[in-house]
Amino acid sequence: MATNPPIMRAVVQDGYGPPAVVLRVAEIRRPSPGADEVLIRVWATSVNTPDWATVAGVPHVLRLSFGLRRPKHPVRGSDVAGIVEAAGREVTDLRPGDEVFGSLWGGSGARAGTFAQYTAAPAAQLVKKPAAVTFEEAAASVMTGLTALTAMRDVAGVGPGARVLINGASGGVGTMAVQIAKSLGADVTGVCGTGNVELVRSLGADQVIDYTEQDFTQSQHRFDVILDNVLNHPPRITARLLTPNGLLIPNSLGNTGGLLAGLPRTARAALMGRFTSTRVKLVTTTVNRDNLTALRSLLESGQVKAVIDKTYPLDQAANAVAHMLTHHARGKVVITGTTSA
Known part of the structure; x- marks a missing residue:
């Protein structure tokens, strides 16, 4: 007997333009983790430059890779902090219940996106979250922290x-x-x-x-x-x-x-x-266990802390992206995996 696939709420993008116009909350199929991936219940994510650039569709030349009329992948977001729900058969060091943070950026396969209640992420691009760091702080630290770390430590x-x-x-x-x-x-x-x-x-x-x-x-x-x-x-x-x-x-x-x-x-x-x-020199940010572990150590030691300007629930993700588009956010803008309803 056929069963209905599990669904979730996610923010999907229908075209390019103002966030309030092109972003909407919808029910879509929940992703299934691949052999080397884990399914994460998203507690928090954050808005990065590729997110607002893809929503606005600028620079226009990047639509050649994003998708000419609409993005090929409808769910934005790469940073993630949450709880492992399920693990692929090749994943041996993460298990359901683990609190993790990391990023989907640059991973193989179709991007599931993190502006959603659940996402699938490569296990190799996640580490366990420090207990003293909140999900919001962890999500706010990933791509910006790895970019800054790469720029200061490796490039310079x-x-x-x-x-x-x-x-x-x-x-x-x-x-x-x-x-x-x-x-x-x-x-x-x-x-x-x-x-x-x-x-x-x-x-x-x-x-x-x-x-x-x-x-x-x-x-x-x-x-x-x-x-x-x-x-x-x-x-x-x-x-x-x-x-x-x-x-x-x-x-x-x-x-x-x-x-x-x-x-x-x-x-x-x-x-x-x-x-x-x-x-x-330009900065090429690589998401891997070594870099994430170095970032985690900085967060655990208190040498680095995430600066969060504002936090929005999932159904206000369009407002979060619009806030980033003002280019005046202090630190990061965070989206939680919950709705305000």
């Missing part, structure tokens, strides 16, 4: 005494990068708006530049590393602040809108690194 090789400038220090990656750079012994300068100066200072920044009062590119100081999460200045101007062997790390799509949005500045930065003496 930041060590004691390094002078690091972080443009966009109050955003998701920025708040993590300030803390991680400090944990590595760097002298950190953060750039942010007036309302976030105290926040960035509280995260450990040694100096904070309020961009409403001072153009940081006019600073007389020189830096060994510049992590630019905003790209609101031409890369060649920003690069003038580097020491002779300094490194520029561009890490932004820029403002939304247009065929290419902020991609030209990223491309110009990359070309500058290729054809001039200026050192430029």
